[in-house]
Amino acid sequence: MGFASISRRPWExxxxxxxxxxxxxxxxxxxxxxxxxxxxxxxxVLPFQAVFGAAQEAVARPSGADLxxxxxxxxxxxxxxxxxLLENLRQRKPxxxxxxxxxxxxxxKKRSFQQAIAHLKAALDESPEDRExxxxxxxxxxSTGQLDQAIPLLEKVQSRLPATEFDGWYLxxxxxxxxxxxxxxxxxxxxxxxxxxxxxxxHLLFAQMMVRQHLEEKAVPELEKAVSLxxxxxxxxxxxxxxxxxxxxxxxxxxxxxxxLAINSTVWLVYWRxxxxxxRLEKYDEAERALKQSIWLNESxxxxxxxxxxxxxxxxxxxxxxxxLERALKLDPQNDFAHYSLARAYQQMxxxxxxxxxxxxxxSLRAEKKSDEQKLFQDVTR
Numbered sequence: 001m002g003f004a005s006i007s008r009r010p011w012e013x014x015x016x017x018x019x020x021x022x023x024x025x026x027x028x029x030x031x032x033x034x035x036x037x038x039x040x041x042x043x044x045v046l047p048f049q050a051v052f053g054a055a056q057e058a059v060a061r062p063s064g065a066d067l068x069x070x071x072x073x074x075x076x077x078x079x080x081x082x083x084x085l086l087e088n089l090r091q092r093k094p095x096x097x098x099x100x101x102x103x104x105x106x107x108x109k110k111r112s113f114q115q116a117i118a119h120l121k122a123a124l125d126e127s128p129e130d131r132e133x134x135x136x137x138x139x140x141x142x143s144t145g146q147l148d149q150a151i152p153l154l155e156k157v158q159s160r161l162p163a164t165e166f167d168g169w170y171l172x173x174x175x176x177x178x179x180x181x182x183x184x185x186x187x188x189x190x191x192x193x194x195x196x197x198x199x200x201x202x203h204l205l206f207a208q209m210m211v212r213q214h215l216e217e218k219a220v221p222e223l224e225k226a227v228s229l230x231x232x233x234x235x236x237x238x239x240x241x242x243x244x245x246x247x248x249x250x251x252x253x254x255x256x257x258x259x260x261l262a263i264n265s266t267v268w269l270v271y272w273r274x275x276x277x278x279x280r281l282e283k284y285d286e287a288e289r290a291l292k293q294s295i296w297l298n299e300s301x302x303x304x305x306x307x308x309x310x311x312x313x314x315x316x317x318x319x320x321x322x323x324x325l326e327r328a329l330k331l332d333p334q335n336d337f338a339h340y341s342l343a344r345a346y347q348q349m350x351x352x353x354x355x356x357x358x359x360x361x362x363x364s365l366r367a368e369k370k371s372d373e374q375k376l377f378q379d380v381t382r
Contacts, residue, residue, distance in 0.1 A: 113140040200230030250280040268297035302332045318348035336365035
């Protein structure tokens with residue numbers, strides 16, 4: 001390339017190009033004007049459509065890729081990152097399809113139930129038959145105590161769940177129970193265990209669920225109904241005894257535990273609670289016998305050794321009590337009550353240094369437990 005071509009001014013056209021342009025004009029001049037315009041339209045429109053379509057695809061592709069990426073973040077538990085990405089996508093005009101459902105799911109996993117509810121309701125308006133959205137909205141409403149609104153959603157989803165998935169029936173049962181619908185609640189819980197709702201077993205299971213919800217007073221009539229329907233129903237008298245023990249009525253509890261043993265004398269759990277009732281009534285010899293029977297049936301349960309150690313301390317046998325408590329600590333080294341009771345036993349035996357060591361371990365374990373409980377409370381109420 002020569003100096004002249006480099007220094008050519010923008011408006012100057014080389015001779016070779018000028019001759020080429022003349023040839024082009026001469027060739028075009030040989031065509032009718034309509035043909036020339038049609039050819040121009042074909043050459044101009046097709047590239048525009050191709051470019052415009054590619055632009056649309058370029059806009060749509062990141063949304064789909066970002067939705068996929070948000071889904072991966074959710075699966076990996078990186079909830080804040082997923083929510084940030086989804087919230088940005090939601091600002092697009094129009095927002096990607098399904099964005100509300102994904103946001104609702106993300107907030108549900110984060111346990112931000114109120115925010116989850118808002119997005120899940122919007123998602124359900126878009127897709128009323130979306131099973132996952134329906135389920136998550138029902139669970140979110142349940143978690144925030146909005147049981148009346150949760151029930152129809154959980155009922156709708158429950159009808160589509162396989163027979164092996166019992167969680168739905170449990171949640172429905174709790175909802176019915178807390179909204180004063182006992183017959184529906186008993187039916188739901190009975191469905192979980194495939195027993196007739198009006199049978200003795202149905203009433204017993206319902207009573208057990210009531211106890212789990214701290215409704216001990218309401219559970220008593222259900223248990224009495226269960227016993228009236230089946231006088232030899234296993235564990236009905238035991239649960240009555242547990243309720244009476246909780247209500248600090250050890251004598252009535254004792255009577256119920258004895259009735260339970262008359263039906264089935266091989267349940268270690270009943271002997272343990274019987275020993276507890278005797279201990280509260282200060283009948284230590286009877287308590288000792290019942291607790292040893294519990295251990296003979298189940299030698300790996302810590303509670304029987306703990307209570308037996310306490311009984312021996314009350315009877316003035318610290319050496320014997322220490323032996324049972326040491327066994328309890330072998331089974332459960334982090335049991336603060338076992339460390340405390342063993343410290344008292346060593347103290348009575350004059351083993352001061354060992355007693356102080358176990359007292360110190362007790363304080364440390366209880367401080368740790370208190371810290372864990374406070375952290376759990378903060379997490380739940382956050």
